[in-house]
Amino acid sequence: MREPVDVRRQRILAAVQARGSARVSDLAAELQVSVVTVRRDVEELTREGRLRRGHGVVRSTLAAEELPTRRAAEGDPVAVVVPERHSYLSETLHGARSVLEAAGLRIALHIAPQVAGAERPLVERALADGARGLLLAPRWRSRAGEEADQQWLAALDVPGVLMERRPRPGSPLHAMDSVCSDHWYGAHLAVEHLVGLGHRRIVFATRDDSPTARTLRAAFAGIATAHPLVEAWAWALSAAEAGHDGPYTDEETAELPELLRRTGATAAVLHGDVDALMLVQRLADSGVRVPQDCSVVAYDDVVAGLGITPLTAVAPPKAEVGRVAARLLLERLDPERAAGPSVRRVELLPTLTVRGSTQSPSEDPQGSR
Structure with missing residues (x-):
C-alpha cells in the first residue's frame, strides 16, 4: 500500500x-x-x-542556536552508522548531531542498506578515513545477524556507543557502552492506559525484525499474561514483511481486523505509527470505528498525531537517546577521562501522549460490541 x-x-x-x-x-x-x-x-x-x-x-x-559553535569541517570525524529508510533513528541522529557538532566534531554519516552484514564494511571504511569514534545502530533484522556482528564490534580499537540496541547479557558486546529506550516501560504505559479505560481484550501487533521489535513483543506478552485485568490477548505481525525469525502460527500472521473480531478485542497496540495509521483505515473500510468500536495505540510517535484520527501513542525519547549517546562518546574521546568512567548501559523512559484514538469501550453504547 x-x-x-x-x-x-x-x-x-x-x-x-x-x-x-x-x-x-x-x-x-x-x-x-x-x-x-x-x-x-x-x-x-x-x-x-x-x-x-x-x-x-x-x-x-534549524534555529541559529542549534548550529555548531565552530565549523564542523574543522573538527575531527565521528562516524555515525544508521539503517537505511529508518525515520525513527533520524530523530536519534539529529540529537547526536546537535551535541557532537557543538563540540566541534565533524559527523561522517554512513547509511547501511537493508542487507545482512552491511554495517561492517561501512565501519571499516570510516576507520580507514580517520574516524575517532563511532555511534552505531545496527539493523540486526534477526538474532543470527546480531550474533554475527558481536565479535568484530567488540574488537573495535576506537570508542563506540550503541544507540537503541541493548547488548545481550554475557555476549561479547555486554561491556560496550549503550543507550536505549526502556521499551518494557513503553509497553507498560500502553497496557495500563487501555486497561484503565476498561479494555480487557487486547491485540498487540509488532514487527519482529529488529531488537526493538523483539523486545516489545516479549514485553507485551509478559505484561499482558501477568496483568490481573487482561482477560485475553493475542500477538500478530504488524505487516506480512515485518518478521524474519519465524516460523509463525496462523494467528501470528492473521489479518489484524479479522484477529480483532475473532478474539473479541476492543483495543490494539501497534508498532509502529504507519502500521497503526493503516489499521485505522482498514478498520474504517470494514465499518469499525476508532475509537468508538476499537481503541488504537501506536508505538513510536513519529507521525502518529497526523492521522485523520490522531493516535494515542507511546514515544520513546528518540532525540535524547542520540544526545546521551553522543555525550558518552565525548567522554570516551577525552584523553583525561578515557580510562575513567566504567562501561554504562543507559535506559531512558518513554512517554505516553493521549489523543483521539482511545476511549472506554462503554462510552458509546451504539458502538459497543
Missing part, C-alpha cells in the same frame, strides 16, 4: 534535519519515489517554512 503523503513528508523533514542538507535525488532514492514527487513535497514543506530550497538541494531551517 502506498505510503501516506504526510508520512513521506515527515520522513523527508527528519532526514534533512538530521543531515543539515540533502540532495533531492538522494532523498528520492532513499524513499523509493520519483524526483518529481520529492520536489512537490519539498515545495510544500518550504511553503510551510519547515525547509529551504536550493538548486537540487534542500536545507534545514
Whole structure:
C-alpha cells in the first residue's frame, strides 16, 4: 500500500534535519519515489517554512542556536552508522548531531542498506578515513545477524556507543557502552492506559525484525499474561514483511481486523505509527470505528498525531537517546577521562501522549460490541 503523503513528508523533514542538507535525488532514492514527487513535497514543506530550497538541494531551517559553535569541517570525524529508510533513528541522529557538532566534531554519516552484514564494511571504511569514534545502530533484522556482528564490534580499537540496541547479557558486546529506550516501560504505559479505560481484550501487533521489535513483543506478552485485568490477548505481525525469525502460527500472521473480531478485542497496540495509521483505515473500510468500536495505540510517535484520527501513542525519547549517546562518546574521546568512567548501559523512559484514538469501550453504547 502506498505510503501516506504526510508520512513521506515527515520522513523527508527528519532526514534533512538530521543531515543539515540533502540532495533531492538522494532523498528520492532513499524513499523509493520519483524526483518529481520529492520536489512537490519539498515545495510544500518550504511553503510551510519547515525547509529551504536550493538548486537540487534542500536545507534545514534549524534555529541559529542549534548550529555548531565552530565549523564542523574543522573538527575531527565521528562516524555515525544508521539503517537505511529508518525515520525513527533520524530523530536519534539529529540529537547526536546537535551535541557532537557543538563540540566541534565533524559527523561522517554512513547509511547501511537493508542487507545482512552491511554495517561492517561501512565501519571499516570510516576507520580507514580517520574516524575517532563511532555511534552505531545496527539493523540486526534477526538474532543470527546480531550474533554475527558481536565479535568484530567488540574488537573495535576506537570508542563506540550503541544507540537503541541493548547488548545481550554475557555476549561479547555486554561491556560496550549503550543507550536505549526502556521499551518494557513503553509497553507498560500502553497496557495500563487501555486497561484503565476498561479494555480487557487486547491485540498487540509488532514487527519482529529488529531488537526493538523483539523486545516489545516479549514485553507485551509478559505484561499482558501477568496483568490481573487482561482477560485475553493475542500477538500478530504488524505487516506480512515485518518478521524474519519465524516460523509463525496462523494467528501470528492473521489479518489484524479479522484477529480483532475473532478474539473479541476492543483495543490494539501497534508498532509502529504507519502500521497503526493503516489499521485505522482498514478498520474504517470494514465499518469499525476508532475509537468508538476499537481503541488504537501506536508505538513510536513519529507521525502518529497526523492521522485523520490522531493516535494515542507511546514515544520513546528518540532525540535524547542520540544526545546521551553522543555525550558518552565525548567522554570516551577525552584523553583525561578515557580510562575513567566504567562501561554504562543507559535506559531512558518513554512517554505516553493521549489523543483521539482511545476511549472506554462503554462510552458509546451504539458502538459497543
